[in-house]
Amino acid sequence: MKTLVYINGNHAHAKASFEAVTYAKKLGGEVIVIASGNGSDLAKLGEYGASKVMVDKSLDHGDAQQITKLIAAAAEATGAEVIVFSHDLVAKAVAPRLSVRLKAGLISGAIALPETSNGFSCKVNVFSGKAFGLVSVKTATKIISLLPNSIQPELNGSACAVEDFNGNVGAAAIKIIDTKIPEGNIPLPEAELVVSAGRGLKGPENWGMIEELANNLGAATACSRPVADIGWRPHHEHVGQTGVAIRPNLYIAVGISGAIQHLAGVNGSKVIVVVNTDPEAPFFKAADYGIIGDAFDVIPKLNEAVKKFKAAH
Amino acid sequence: MKILVCISKSPDTTSKIAFTDGNTKFDENGVQYIVNPYDEWYALVRALEIKETSGGNVTIITVGTAADDAVIRKALAIGADDAVRIDAEATDAYFAAAQIAAYAKANNFDLILTGKETINYNGSQVAGMIAEDLDLPFVSLATKLDVNGSTLRLEQEIVGGLQIVEANLPLVVSCAKGMAEQRIPNMRGIMAARTKPLQIVPAIAVDAFTVYESYTLPDAKKACTMIDPNNMDELVNLLHTEAKVI
Numbered sequence: 001m002k003t004l005v006y007i008n009g010n011h012a013h014a015k016a017s018f019e020a021v022t023y024a025k026k027l028g029g030e031v032i033v034i035a036s037g038n039g040s041d042l043a044k045l046g047e048y049g050a051s052k053v054m055v056d057k058s059l060d061h062g063d064a065q066q067i068t069k070l071i072a073a074a075a076e077a078t079g080a081e082v083i084v085f086s087h088d089l090v091a092k093a094v095a096p097r098l099s100v101r102l103k104a105g106l107i108s109g110a111i112a113l114p115e116t117s118n119g120f121s122c123k124v125n126v127f128s129g130k131a132f133g134l135v136s137v138k139t140a141t142k143i144i145s146l147l148p149n150s151i152q153p154e155l156n157g158s159a160c161a162v163e164d165f166n167g168n169v170g171a172a173a174i175k176i177i178d179t180k181i182p183e184g185n186i187p188l189p190e191a192e193l194v195v196s197a198g199r200g201l202k203g204p205e206n207w208g209m210i211e212e213l214a215n216n217l218g219a220a221t222a223c224s225r226p227v228a229d230i231g232w233r234p235h236h237e238h239v240g241q242t243g244v245a246i247r248p249n250l251y252i253a254v255g256i257s258g259a260i261q262h263l264a265g266v267n268g269s270k271v272i273v274v275v276n277t278d279p280e281a282p283f284f285k286a287a288d289y290g291i292i293g294d295a296f297d298v299i300p301k302l303n304e305a306v307k308k309f310k311a312a313h
Numbered sequence: 314m315k316i317l318v319c320i321s322k323s324p325d326t327t328s329k330i331a332f333t334d335g336n337t338k339f340d341e342n343g344v345q346y347i348v349n350p351y352d353e354w355y356a357l358v359r360a361l362e363i364k365e366t367s368g369g370n371v372t373i374i375t376v377g378t379a380a381d382d383a384v385i386r387k388a389l390a391i392g393a394d395d396a397v398r399i400d401a402e403a404t405d406a407y408f409a410a411a412q413i414a415a416y417a418k419a420n421n422f423d424l425i426l427t428g429k430e431t432i433n434y435n436g437s438q439v440a441g442m443i444a445e446d447l448d449l450p451f452v453s454l455a456t457k458l459d460v461n462g463s464t465l466r467l468e469q470e471i472v473g474g475l476q477i478v479e480a481n482l483p484l485v486v487s488c489a490k491g492m493a494e495q496r497i498p499n500m501r502g503i504m505a506a507r508t509k510p511l512q513i514v515p516a517i518a519v520d521a522f523t524v525y526e527s528y529t530l531p532d533a534k535k536a537c538t539m540i541d542p543n544n545m546d547e548l549v550n551l552l553h554t555e556a557k558v559i
Contacts, residue, residue: 011472064441064451088472092429093453096441099407105522106406108436121526128432130330134526173450174480177466181474189472193559217559235456235491236470241326241432242350242490250558261326264432267531271556273548274537284537289551293542305545309553 001029009039025049046160070167191220200255258283351428410442456491
């Protein structure tokens with residue numbers, strides 16, 4: 001069996017890319033990477049189990065239609081039976097197109113390895129993280145889009161060969177005018193640790209201690225919907241039902257009551273810490289550790305404790 | 314401009330999620346269905362705004378049974394001109410996308426909008442599948458959409474940021490937060506929705522690619538460990554030694 005993994009060259013060294021290759025390796029067959037764009041050191045993907053990388057460097061800013069054609073050409077050239085994506089924003093545009101093009105069933109947001117004892121099925125999050133579904137694929141070729149932070153990357157091999165591959169993908173129909181990527185920030189969906197705050201902080205001028213805590217922990221910052229809606233924090237920080245859904249290892253929620261729509265975006269977190277003045281805040285029911293107290297009192301103390309811990313470790 | 318807005322029903326966001334028939338079916342008992350928020354707040358409202366400034370027609374389409382007509386009327390009450398229901402229970406994303414693509418192919422729309430995902434299956438599949446079936450370009454997760462003749466300028470979420478793109482009609486777009494603001498239907502809209510055209514179209518034969526075999530609920534969360542607000546060293550220690558996350 002051969003498994004093809006699509007990697008966006010610009011994110012070849014993101015943890016999510018290593019996770020996708022590791023996942024493909026665990027399926028048992030040969031793993032071949034098809035990459036697009038000018039990523040450097042693609043050979044490193046071999047260390048996670050890829051036997052070779054095929055890359056179309058001309059597709060640095062390819063649109064979904066072009067990337068779909070590229071992967072389809074690679075699937076045909078390699079005879080791959082399974083195609084793996086990391087479930088990021090590129091995968092959300094490309095994987096459904098590829099599914100129709102190859103007549104291959106798509107499992108979006110897989111959180112575990114497939115069960116193959118009886119067919120081919122995979123566990124996914126459904127109902128915005130409130131339940132799990134077991135989806136089986138009925139087609140010969142299968143596509144799995146793996147939710148980030150579902151498995152740990154594992155080293156399994158050494159640097160592999162990188163060869164050019166031309167997918168004959170034609171011209172882009174979507175023209176990119178400008179790209180805005182804030183410097184230095186950890187992208188929320190990839191962050192393993194997240195510090196989030198809500199209306200309990202009383203105003204945007206009070207976020208200094210939240211940013212300090214995030215810096216001390218090496219965490220990303222997030223916020224609740226009301227805070228993004230009134231403009232205290234940028235919209236891309238909004239986690240919840242209508243914002244970003246995240247599943248970090250640690251989610252610290254400060255001054256957020258824990259409405260069901262907010263929980264839908266964070267209930268995949270491994271550990272949740274809640275700081276709230278209101279002992280009746282619903283978020284405590286979803287929390288692993290709770291602190292009833294005023295953020296303005298608790299967070300500076302937590303910052304001191306984290307600094308002390310970091311100095312000792 | 315002829316705009317097609319794809320809508321899906323979702324359980325109200327506060328619904329209790331439970332399963333029946335040996336955990337193979339969603340338990341609809343006591344569940345109130347709404348228009349999937351991404352489809353309604355972002356795709357449908359933006360379509361109506363485009364119609365209000367540039368003229369045209371907004372058709373909503375869903376794949377479902379007669380039980381879904383109430384949800385369709387809700388979307389009509391917000392302001393869509395007419396509705397199409399493909400008369401079948403959608404068994405997977407591809408089944409739904411193939412039905413919608415077949416209707417769109419026969420009826421020449423300039424712009425096809427969907428929400429970025431449903432809140433029940435969270436798959437983000439249907440829009441991309443429709444685009445591939447129709448061989449149209451697709452802008453995913455758009456947060457802004459402006460029309461300039463037959464050219465559209467959009468903002469879309471990309472990994473770690475935003476990108477601004479231009480594309481020509483016809484086009485498929487999935488809509489995310491930022492695209493528009495939720496509209497509450499008024500009494501006039503609700504009355505008018507009762508008599509707006511709702512066309513029932515028979516489904517075409519399509520084999521689903523995937524099947525939801527079963528569902529499980531997450532394990533009950535163990536009780537929250539409460540920590541003294543004056544003892545943050547203990548919290549840090551527990552996060553390190555017990556939870557092992559720092």
